Every structure is written in C-alpha cells, then in structure tokens.
Amino acid sequence: MKQLRERSQDGGVLAYGERPQARSRPNERFLQNTLRNLGQANRRADEDGMWASKRRQEELYVKRGAGHQDMTKLLTSRNVRGRGGIGTRADQIGPQQMDDDAGELRVAGPARPPWLQTHADAADIAASANEAEQWLDWQRQQQQQRQLSDPMAKRSKNKKDKKKKKKSKALRDLAYKDDELWRTLAAASLNPDHPSLQGHDRAAVQGVMLRRMQARHNVCAGKIGSMLELRSNDHPSSGFGALFSPCGSRLFLDYHFSHSVFTVEEGTFWLIGRQQL
Known part of the structure; x- marks a missing residue:
C-alpha cells in the first residue's frame, strides 16, 4: 500500500491500474x-x-x-495402537524377564596365576581324552552286542567266510593244475604243439605260460600290430623278447633302444623272456 500511495502521488489514479511488483x-x-x-x-x-x-x-x-475383562483383553492384545494420550507404544508389551534355564550365572573371581592355569589346562585335556576313550569303548561294546544279537549279521558273516573258503580252494586247485601242466610244458621245451600236450586245452596251456612268465619275467600280452612299451626296473633302456604265435613257433624280435617299442605284423603273442643287450 505504501508503494501504491507513493506511485499515486506521481502518476495519479493510473497507478492503481497496474499490478505492483512481487517480493523477490x-x-x-x-x-x-x-x-x-x-x-x-x-x-x-x-x-x-x-x-x-x-x-x-x-x-x-x-x-x-462384552464385559470389562473382555475389553482389557482386547486392549492388551494389540501390540501397537497408534498415537494415544501417553505415546505411540502405550499398549505394546514391555520387556520380559529371561527364563531361569536360559543361562547359568557364575561369580567370576580374579584370574589364576600362569602355573595354575597350565595345570588346569593339562587336567582338562587328560579328562577329555579319558572321556573320549570311554565313549569309544562303549560304542565298540554296543556294536559287538548288536552283532551278536542280530541273526542277519551272523548269516552275512558266515556267508563271507564260505566265499573266502571257496575262493581259496579254487585258487589252490588252479595252482595245482598249473603246476602239473607247467611240468609237462617244460618237458616239451615250452612248445604248445608238442605231442605230449595234445590232450590239453590250448587256451589253458597258453594261460599257464602267461601266468608263469608274468610271475618270473614281467610278461606282457597283446595283439600283433600293436605298439608295446617294455620297461625294466633294473635296466629301463634294454630288453629282449621271445614271442609265441598261435601256431606255436618261437619268434625273436630286436629291441628298439631309442623308443623302447616293439612293432609286430600279425597274430597274438606273449612276451616270455627278457635280458640285457
């Protein structure tokens, strides 16, 4: 109004027709x-x-x-009731006391001197080790009792024993047959086609030869045309091979020093000997 009054003194009534300046x-x-x-x-x-x-x-x-008790139950069941006369958390449940079983309260005294601490630690370690041994002994006793009381465990144990006995008997019989056949083969100068071996199975004769030479000379078996690497524990870079073809003729192969490898043309062979060149 003061501004309008000042302008009206200069401009007259026209000053009221314009909008006054806004405050910055x-x-x-x-x-x-x-x-x-x-x-x-x-x-x-x-x-x-x-x-x-x-x-x-x-x-x-x-x-x-509803009575007064129901009203009180309604009011206390609400956790937060918003803004009230005594605060926003007027009806919220307050802090509860801890249960007695939640923890064990102890009165901690002054710290022990170092010599007492070491003795206490050693005693604790010994006690824990003794408890562990007792626990293991108890577990072993329980396991033995279960095995004795369980008929299936006895049956499985008897079955395992029978299998072991049967397997050992089969191995003994095979060893006896191998010994007998090996004597005949040695008398025939290791020739599978010898007349004295006509009644024996050729596969059995070759199997005996292979098992015997494996036990004595580290024999390896394979197909003709394959590449075989011959290693020796004593002389890794030396070896000699005597091979049998299916017809029973003895073949000699030279050993390749640089690559430690054989190459053979045809047939099946067994390496039955090796010596240093």
Whole structure:
C-alpha cells in the first residue's frame, strides 16, 4: 500500500491500474509457521480418527454384551495402537524377564596365576581324552552286542567266510593244475604243439605260460600290430623278447633302444623272456 500511495502521488489514479511488483525474497517465518500449522492440523485429525474408531469398538463390544475383562483383553492384545494420550507404544508389551534355564550365572573371581592355569589346562585335556576313550569303548561294546544279537549279521558273516573258503580252494586247485601242466610244458621245451600236450586245452596251456612268465619275467600280452612299451626296473633302456604265435613257433624280435617299442605284423603273442643287450 505504501508503494501504491507513493506511485499515486506521481502518476495519479493510473497507478492503481497496474499490478505492483512481487517480493523477490519469500518470508521464511511465514512459510515455517504455515507448515507447522498444517502438520499440527493433520496430527490432530489422525488422533481424532483414532479415538473415534476406539470408541466405536468399545460401543460394539458393549452392545454384544462384552464385559470389562473382555475389553482389557482386547486392549492388551494389540501390540501397537497408534498415537494415544501417553505415546505411540502405550499398549505394546514391555520387556520380559529371561527364563531361569536360559543361562547359568557364575561369580567370576580374579584370574589364576600362569602355573595354575597350565595345570588346569593339562587336567582338562587328560579328562577329555579319558572321556573320549570311554565313549569309544562303549560304542565298540554296543556294536559287538548288536552283532551278536542280530541273526542277519551272523548269516552275512558266515556267508563271507564260505566265499573266502571257496575262493581259496579254487585258487589252490588252479595252482595245482598249473603246476602239473607247467611240468609237462617244460618237458616239451615250452612248445604248445608238442605231442605230449595234445590232450590239453590250448587256451589253458597258453594261460599257464602267461601266468608263469608274468610271475618270473614281467610278461606282457597283446595283439600283433600293436605298439608295446617294455620297461625294466633294473635296466629301463634294454630288453629282449621271445614271442609265441598261435601256431606255436618261437619268434625273436630286436629291441628298439631309442623308443623302447616293439612293432609286430600279425597274430597274438606273449612276451616270455627278457635280458640285457
């Protein structure tokens, strides 16, 4: 108004026809008061709504015939009831006491001297080791009792023993047959086609030769045309081979020093001997 009054003195009535200049800087206190008033009004509206809903609940309970105890139970069952007269957490359950079994309370005294601590530690270690041994002994006793009381365990144990005996008997019989056949083969100068070996199976004769030479000379078996590497524990770079073809003729092969490898053309062979060149 002061600005308009000053301009009216200069320009007359025309000064009222123009819009006055706006303030370049807003009033901070006016804005703060406005926001504060709005916040207070909103909080007051929320509180009024909360108390109105609470009154409606109480009236509904009273109409249904609920007593004072039911009302108290309703109020205490609610964890948080919003804004009230004594705070936002007025109906929240407070801190509870811990159970007696939750922990063990001890009165801790002063620290022990080092020599007492070492003795105590050694005693604890010995006690724990003794307990562990007792526990293992008890477990072994329980396992033995279960095995003795369980008929299936006895049956499985007897079955295993029978299998072992049967296998050992078969091995003994095979060793006896191999010995007998090996004597005949040695008398025939290791020739599978000798007339004295006509009644024996050729595969059995070759198997005896292979097993005997494996036990004595580290024999290896394979197909003709394959590459075999011959190694020796004593002389890795030396060797000599005497081979048998299916017809029973003895073949001699030269040993390749640089690559430690044989190459053979055809047939099946058994390496039955080796010596240093």
